[in-house]
Amino acid sequence: MSRVGRIVVPVLCLMVDAVCIALFFPLSRGLFAAAALSCGAAAGVQLVLHELGHLLGGKMSGYRLLFWRLGPFWLERDGKGKLAASLGGWRGGQCVMVPGGAGPWGSCPYLLYNFGGILLNLLACALGLAGCLTGGMGTGGRLFFLQLFWTGVPRVYLNGMPYLKGGVPTDGYILRLLGREPGVRRDYAAYLQVYALSCQGIPFDAGAYAYPCDSERSRLFYDGLQELLRERAETVRADGRSGGLG
Numbered sequence: 001m002s003r004v005g006r007i008v009v010p011v012l013c014l015m016v017d018a019v020c021i022a023l024f025f026p027l028s029r030g031l032f033a034a035a036a037l038s039c040g041a042a043a044g045v046q047l048v049l050h051e052l053g054h055l056l057g058g059k060m061s062g063y064r065l066l067f068w069r070l071g072p073f074w075l076e077r078d079g080k081g082k083l084a085a086s087l088g089g090w091r092g093g094q095c096v097m098v099p100g101g102a103g104p105w106g107s108c109p110y111l112l113y114n115f116g117g118i119l120l121n122l123l124a125c126a127l128g129l130a131g132c133l134t135g136g137m138g139t140g141g142r143l144f145f146l147q148l149f150w151t152g153v154p155r156v157y158l159n160g161m162p163y164l165k166g167g168v169p170t171d172g173y174i175l176r177l178l179g180r181e182p183g184v185r186r187d188y189a190a191y192l193q194v195y196a197l198s199c200q201g202i203p204f205d206a207g208a209y210a211y212p213c214d215s216e217r218s219r220l221f222y223d224g225l226q227e228l229l230r231e232r233a234e235t236v237r238a239d240g241r242s243g244g245l246g
Contacts, residue, residue: 010154017150042147050117051093057116058097061109069094079200098196107185125152187221194228
């Protein structure tokens, strides 16, 4: 997905949305103000549904929640395994979960966890289109349903298209990578596990995750795993020099 595509698709959706409003709604001074409010509300709904989709998909796959962030609301698991709610800086939306089980493994389920957000956005788009066409809940309801559809389309596109930006993959990129290269699933599972242990400050045996990389496949998650292990080793050395427990 090119940088142009990431800009053009949302702009086109916004333009077509404006045309639909002008053609199918009675024009008035407050119409586009109401549309702007509906657009903001619909975008918020789509964001919540996207992160909720990851959460539900992960739970159905046996994953354990590490943290779930939506705007200023954070739900994070501490080193004792307890979830705690708090308010922090605005982070958009993010759901990070860890495959079930203890210690390294060969692979893990990945489809529902990574596709769940896109799936709920697609369902919301279908609901928005149906609600707009059937005219439910009057003019205000139709306007909201229309915005639910047009705010969902670019979200589905931007998250579903395989793209790697600054080392951060989209959901679509992860799905395609793990689907095409089964060997990467081990790297993916190990990365998520070590990331969770590092975030929670839980000691672990770094040697259990030290295995050679298959140079014939993608190194995306393997390199991320090695970086986490290097950071862990530096922390242990620093604690040792300062007399900490490591």
